[in-house]
Amino acid sequence: MNVTRPMLAAAAAVAALVLTGCGGSDGGSKEASVPTTATGSLEHLAAEVKCEPNMQTDADEIRQAICKNAAGKFILATFATDRGQREWINGAKDYGGHYLVGRKWVAVGETSTVTALRKTLGGDIEEGTDHSAHVSGDPSEGATHSGH
Known part of the structure; x- marks a missing residue:
């Protein structure tokens, strides 16, 4: 349970930042165009x-297509529980990507795709998570650790 609590705290912090970040001083008109969040089965959402x-x-806890x-x-992807969804998202975010x-x-896809959805x-x-800052542009950097 100690592992879950920090994950939930981090998720709550991210959610708070996302929610407060969306309420910017001139972003009101953009947010007004977003419809009420859809609900339903995977098939229903896909049809929408x-x-x-x-x-x-196609399992009890997650359905993914x-x-x-x-x-x-x-x-x-659809989830049986809110907690299962948040745990999946937190794990998936380590690989980067854009999530609606x-x-x-x-829904996971390119920025333009999730924006359209x-x-x-x-x-x-x-x-x-953006890992591009962790990649060195200097190919010779790895040679300094090779022991040559």
Whole structure:
């Protein structure tokens, strides 16, 4: 349980930052165009965004499919519990990416794709960890650690 509490605290902090960040001084008109967050089964959500889901995982806790529509290719997943969803997102964010998050569902894809999906499904956009700062642009840097 000690592992879960820090994860939940971090998720709450991220959610608070996302929510307060969206209420900027001139961002009101943009937020007004976002519809109420959709709910429903994976098939219902897929139908809302006009894609035929290619099921990858169909389990009690998570259902996950690959979808493609005019906005692009994306992963659509639904969850049995809010906690299961948040744990999945927290783990997935370590790999980067762009996440459109609703209640017990998430869509993962390129920025343009999740932005387009948001116009239909509502939800909040979350960003995964950006690892580009951890990559050195100097290929000789690795040679200093090779023992030569």
